[in-house]
Amino acid sequence: MIRFENVTKVYDQKARPALDSINLEIDRGEFAFLVGASGSGKSTFLRLVLKEDRASSGAVYVAGQNVANISSWRVPRLRRGIGVVFQDFRLLPQKTVFANVAFAMQVIGKSRSVIRDTVPEVLKTVGLEGKENRLPHELSGGEQQRVAIARAVVNRPGILLADEPTGNLDPTTSMGIMGVLDKINQNGTTVVMATHDDDIVNEMRKRVVELRNGVIIRDEAKALYTSMIPVVGASRRLRDASGREPEPAAATRSEARAEARAAGEAQL
Amino acid sequence: MRLQFVLAEIASGLRRNLSMVVSVILVTFVSLTFVGAAGMLQLQINQMKGYWYDKVQVAIFLCSDGSTAAGCATGPATPEQQENLGKLLESPAVAQYVNDFQFESKDDAYKHFKEQFSNSPIVDSVTPDQLPASFRINMKDPEKYQIISETFSSQAGVETVIDQRQLLERLFSVMNAASLVAVSVAGVMIVCAILLIATTIRLSAFSRRRETGIMRLVGASKMVIQLPFILEGVIAAVIGAGLASATLWAVAHFFLGGYLSQQYPDTAFISAGQTLILAPALIGLGVLLAGVSSLLTLRRYLKV
Numbered sequence: 181m182i183r184f185e186n187v188t189k190v191y192d193q194k195a196r197p198a199l200d201s202i203n204l205e206i207d208r209g210e211f212a213f214l215v216g217a218s219g220s221g222k223s224t225f226l227r228l229v230l231k232e233d234r235a236s237s238g239a240v241y242v243a244g245q246n247v248a249n250i251s252s253w254r255v256p257r258l259r260r261g262i263g264v265v266f267q268d269f270r271l272l273p274q275k276t277v278f279a280n281v282a283f284a285m286q287v288i289g290k291s292r293s294v295i296r297d298t299v300p301e302v303l304k305t306v307g308l309e310g311k312e313n314r315l316p317h318e319l320s321g322g323e324q325q326r327v328a329i330a331r332a333v334v335n336r337p338g339i340l341l342a343d344e345p346t347g348n349l350d351p352t353t354s355m356g357i358m359g360v361l362d363k364i365n366q367n368g369t370t371v372v373m374a375t376h377d378d379d380i381v382n383e384m385r386k387r388v389v390e391l392r393n394g395v396i397i398r399d400e401a402k403a404l405y406t407s408m409i410p411v412v413g414a415s416r417r418l419r420d421a422s423g424r425e426p427e428p429a430a431a432t433r434s435e436a437r438a439e440a441r442a443a444g445e446a447q448l
Numbered sequence: 449m450r451l452q453f454v455l456a457e458i459a460s461g462l463r464r465n466l467s468m469v470v471s472v473i474l475v476t477f478v479s480l481t482f483v484g485a486a487g488m489l490q491l492q493i494n495q496m497k498g499y500w501y502d503k504v505q506v507a508i509f510l511c512s513d514g515s516t517a518a519g520c521a522t523g524p525a526t527p528e529q530q531e532n533l534g535k536l537l538e539s540p541a542v543a544q545y546v547n548d549f550q551f552e553s554k555d556d557a558y559k560h561f562k563e564q565f566s567n568s569p570i571v572d573s574v575t576p577d578q579l580p581a582s583f584r585i586n587m588k589d590p591e592k593y594q595i596i597s598e599t600f601s602s603q604a605g606v607e608t609v610i611d612q613r614q615l616l617e618r619l620f621s622v623m624n625a626a627s628l629v630a631v632s633v634a635g636v637m638i639v640c641a642i643l644l645i646a647t648t649i650r651l652s653a654f655s656r657r658r659e660t661g662i663m664r665l666v667g668a669s670k671m672v673i674q675l676p677f678i679l680e681g682v683i684a685a686v687i688g689a690g691l692a693s694a695t696l697w698a699v700a701h702f703f704l705g706g707y708l709s710q711q712y713p714d715t716a717f718i719s720a721g722q723t724l725i726l727a728p729a730l731i732g733l734g735v736l737l738a739g740v741s742s743l744l745t746l747r748r749y750l751k752v
């Protein structure tokens with residue numbers, strides 16, 4: 181579904197590349213975490229998938245198509261096949277929940293009756309039934325993020341990109357959001373999520389792609405936030421700094437998370 | 449749905465940017481009024497040229513009922529006198545200077561007069577008898593007017609020989625200079641209008657960057673994203689052009705038609721209706737201004 185072939189992205193000739201010879205394939209229906217320190221190139225990766233930026237070299241394939249060959253007037257069609265969620269929700273403050281989600285359908289010319297049918301359905305999927313007429317400032321952060329997710333998937337994209345979607349949320353709320361994303365993934369949507377949230381990654385046990393300084397240093401299935409296998413000497417220090425050897429407190433916390441996630445999915 | 453969406457976006461954009469929109473309307477209004485004033489002067493020049501101006505240079509008027517000139521002591525020109533004048537014009541001595549000439553009878557004169565003064569009240573009080581018949585001469589060399597004048601002024605039945613170009617050309621050069629001034633002022637104002645439209649659209653794009661950002665992400669087409677901004681500018685410019693057209697109409701109707709034509713009854717003025725042919729040109733120009741400046745602005749500030 182998403183394939184990077186030897187992709188390098190250089191923003192600034194003087195600095196190191198933001199992405200350096202990345203080779204990666206994410207299959208249809210997969211759920212992958214992109215992890216790595218700040219500045220490691222996670223957002224850059226997502227921007228290249230969206231053709232928000234062009235790769236300096238190498239090829240980015242989305243749904244089998246090299247995005248470099250998509251002419252600018254066809255880029256909108258590429259983006260209709262990709263939903264995006266951000267840390268800061270990016271809702272329109274004057275519009276209600278319903279209108280925010282409907283907006284994504286209006287601007288691509290969906291008819292009013294289709295919108296009337298689809299939006300409530302999607303709002304139900306993300307667990308926002310009965311909150312259609314609220315304004316964003318009348319919602320909690322987690323609820324706002326659910327609106328953003330609803331907007332991202334309302335046009336049934338094959339891919340959902342999430343850039344630190346839980347960055348502004350507390351752990352329990354985050355797990356609720358993860359439940360929503362998991363559900364969307366189980367419906368067949370490929371999900372790629374950039375995150376710093378170690379607890380979530382550890383909880384979900386999905387594929388983890390770890391970037392450092394624009395290079396993939398780890399790509400593991402059903403993995404943890406930090407590697408079980410020591411990779412390079414320098415990474416050991418890093419791991420130790422944020423390391424999470426199971427300790428009693430963490431164990432109970434993780435149990436609480438599991439409950440919250442189950443609750444999040446139960447709402448679906 | 450998409451159309452409705454675009455219309456709603458335009459309405460909200462116009463509302464949010466009301467003061468800028470009003471200034472765009474005023475600037476296009478003033479600049480297009482100057483453009484239109486230049487156009488109106490040209491229309492007026494054409495009106496004053498009348499039927500013969502571009503075709504001939506010299507007119508030999510024959511004596512008519514009311515003529516008081518010395519050569520007309522014997523009353524209106526007789527058919528023989530008219531025939532003799534025709535022969536004289538064809539004689540080799542004169543013909544070498546003449547390209548071509550035409551005889552304008554009293555009835556022809558009346559017809560042409562009615563056309564030229566169709567907007568004046570004077571047209572109702574004139575009859576064919578009052579208008580002199582004439583020979584209209586297209587010169588090989590307009591500078592040789594003197595020769596014709598000397599040859600014909602003393603002929604029996606000739607009231608007067610005039611070089612009609614000389615009469616009007618001074619006036620026309622003043623009017624042409626005035627059009628040029630109007631066009632120059634309009635040029636400066638149009639630059640203002642373009643810059644102001646660009647600024648307005650930039651502000652508008654900035655104040656709606658949240659919406660447009662989301663539209664981009666969910667895959668709205670370039671047209672759906674940009675059209676509201678372009679149309680905002682175009683609508684403001686069209687309103688300005690409409691005001692300019694209305695102003696020109698009012699000037700023609702109240703000033704030319706109502707005042708000047710009373711003061712100068714023997715001058716042919718354009719009618720208010722004639723200024724309306726300028727309106728489509730002004731509106732077209734307004735649309736072009738707004739369209740071009742918004743396209744240039746959006747290319748820079750609203751990447752898709």
Ligand SMILES: Nc1ncnc2c1ncn2[C@@H]1O[C@H](COP(=O)(O)OP(=O)(O)OP(=O)(O)O)[C@@H](O)[C@H]1O
Nearest residue numbers: 191192197198216217218219220221222223224225
């Ligand atoms: N538009 C840009 N212009 C220049 N440099 C940029 C640009 N965007 C990102 N970079 C640089 O590219 C590198 C990777 O940035 P990126 O945003 O992809 O990191 P990230 O992994 O998403 O970090 P974070 O976790 O903090 O969001 C950084 O060094 C950053 O400074």
Ligand SMILES: [Mg+2]
Nearest residue numbers: 222223224343
């Ligand atoms: Mg980032």
